[in-house]
Amino acid sequence: MMTIKIAIAGSSGRMGQMLIEAVLNAPDTQLTVALDRTGSEAIGRDATAFIGTNSGVMITDQLSALKNADVLIDFTRPEGTLAHLQACQELGVKMIIGTTGFDEAGRAMISAASQKIAIVSAYNMSVGVNLVFKLLEIAAGVLNQGYDAEIVEMHHKHKVDAPSGTAIAMGEAIAKAWDQSLNEIATWSREGITGPRENGTIGFATLRGGDVIGDHTVVFAGEGERIEVTHKASNRTIYAQGSLRAARFLAQHQTGHYDMQEVLGLK
Template identity: 65%
Template sequence: MRIAIAGASGRMGRMLIEAVLNSEDLTLTVALNRPDSPDIGQDAGAFLGVETGVAITDNLAALADADCLIDFTRPEATLTHLQACLEHGVKCVIGTTGFDEAGKQAIQAAAQKTAIVFAPNMSVGVNVTLKLLEMAARLLNSGYDVEVFEAHHRNKVDAPSGTALAMGEAVAHAWGEDLNAIADWARHGETGPRETGRIGFSVVRGGDIIGDHTVYFCGTGERIEITHRSSSRATYAQGSLRAVRYLARKDFGLFDMHDVLAS
């Protein structure tokens, strides 16, 4: 498959480019970046000292040369890229987080015309962790308070992270609840005793933390912690390539990493 990478000069974009170049069955054909990027016109493999013959561009018409786009940018950019994908018949793997409801609905609508894998986290380990959380939440559905903690690098702009939200949703779903109805997004001042059946969120932003997530089930006399820590973005890149290969067999539809891992 011919692969396009959005945000080609970013940390995740570069990790994806390296992963595609190291794969035997995928070919890098398009590298996209913002019009104001100083890297426009440079070879996409320059940071590796490799000449790929693919110049970084802001021209979305270049997507005509791709079969699938991998996008870990920002919601506004991703939705713009997605429209170009529809114009050129390109499939899409979306790891971008921070979408509002309108953005999510736009992705659902696009999936009626092309094949999309949309997941808040492409890591295989994170998606296994989500399954473990569902199991734990069903068994610990009373007598335990749940807190979701996450930490990321100082440049991450959305909070809580998409992965933290997915973890909260996994617990809420197991309880038969809507996360938005039972979430405590922040605490300040005299909050009073904790309400039963709520899910709390705590966020840290600092340094170069790639991604730490822990869900606490706090009971009387004991505490259960389910944790995932990322030490490299390579796990997201490899999960993304797995999603690309899954889409090779799909013409349209909206899928997540659970679909990919189950195939």
């Protein structure tokens, strides 16, 4: 069995620690690099100290350490991820990007980098969520007349972007099935006297509070019936496990830009 050498960005954060545990527990992956931001109190600590063990991998802010990895898994912030992207290109390290909130320029940088290294990027790494994307594509193809689409999402109070990247991806799946551009038919918010709902649009509602990991519901509302497709995340391990599936997928590719639909064979 081939062992995949994994680097984790944001190693002292909640998602980073979840990824580290997943890598340790998988028989075909090995933790070789643990990154954190410059100035973090975790720099110099053993990457697995939080679970009371010693891995021998010390948390560092030196991107040159990436030379010891086959693939970097990154769920940080856009500015950090793009800095890691540059280092990965220089060192020939593949990337799995779970970071959200990129602007158009950031997305273009990722696309350009995929000509040199293989990259999987997704708004959501969960296997279940990516199955929902496929279900929405099918549903929207059938419910393309006489049904209004609304997307409701809720996350913890610390999330900084809205709507969530997953909610946007759900909207894009519906819009694509309707042969439309999401930006042209999305209603991002409502306030005051808005008038009647416009046909063919996709509405978004954002909720923030508590420690909710991620709830998403898509409602197709027609005359006399309503169809709802819901995904609720109760544990961040779903993102870690999806990331490991992406790492195994990348082991078979040297360059190219892929998403989780391709990783899971849904395209």
